[in-house]
Amino acid sequence: xxxxxxxxxxxxxxxxxxxxxxxxxxxxxxxxxxxxxxxxxxxxxxxxxxxxxxxxxxxxxxxxxxxxxxxxxxxxxxxxxxxxxxxxxxxxxxxxxxxxxxxxxxxxxxxxxxxxxxxxxxxxxxxxxxxxxxxxxxxxxxxxxxxxxxxxxxxxxxxxxxxxxxxxxxxxxxxxxx
Ligand SMILES: [Mg+2]
Numbered sequence: 001x002x003x004x005x006x007x008x009x010x011x012x013x014x015x016x017x018x019x020x021x022x023x024x025x026x027x028x029x030x031x032x033x034x035x036x037x038x039x040x041x042x043x044x045x046x047x048x049x050x051x052x053x054x055x056x057x058x059x060x061x062x063x064x065x066x067x068x069x070x071x072x073x074x075x076x077x078x079x080x081x082x083x084x085x086x087x088x089x090x091x092x093x094x095x096x097x098x099x100x101x102x103x104x105x106x107x108x109x110x111x112x113x114x115x116x117x118x119x120x121x122x123x124x125x126x127x128x129x130x131x132x133x134x135x136x137x138x139x140x141x142x143x144x145x146x147x148x149x150x151x152x153x154x155x156x157x158x159x160x161x162x163x164x165x166x167x168x169x170x171x172x173x174x175x176x177x178x
Contacts (some may be wrong), residue, residue: 005148015169021161022064022101023065027154028157054162066089116131
């Protein structure tokens, strides 16, 4: 069944409620291409704009977590660099990983946003309050989400989402000090 994207005003309402942003890695934080060096070590490229956005979000007291179907040392390293503590790798069942994060932070589905790009992300996208696909996501995913970003995975799509969340919540946060 096809679901229409939320209208801009609805999208803003959803963004306003977000207390926790969940990220897929391959194809969302990266361009979805797996690079390997000569010794078989994996190399990934991450957007500096996404990274800065994640820090802004954390500063606004909004949680950030990673749920990846694959497992890579590079992801653990990047997450550490960004101060992301909730990192679930090798999670083929993303709902199971989500349940752990949800319980840990006492989250309500309505206050959680998730950015995905492939079929494995669909069950979790259907569950959260604000579902987002990157421009480079597969069509089956783009059809089911509240919003499709203009930017592709690895090219600032995460930042695009964060900018929306922060601007929707600005009245709530611009009075905070520091
Ligand atoms: Mg992916």
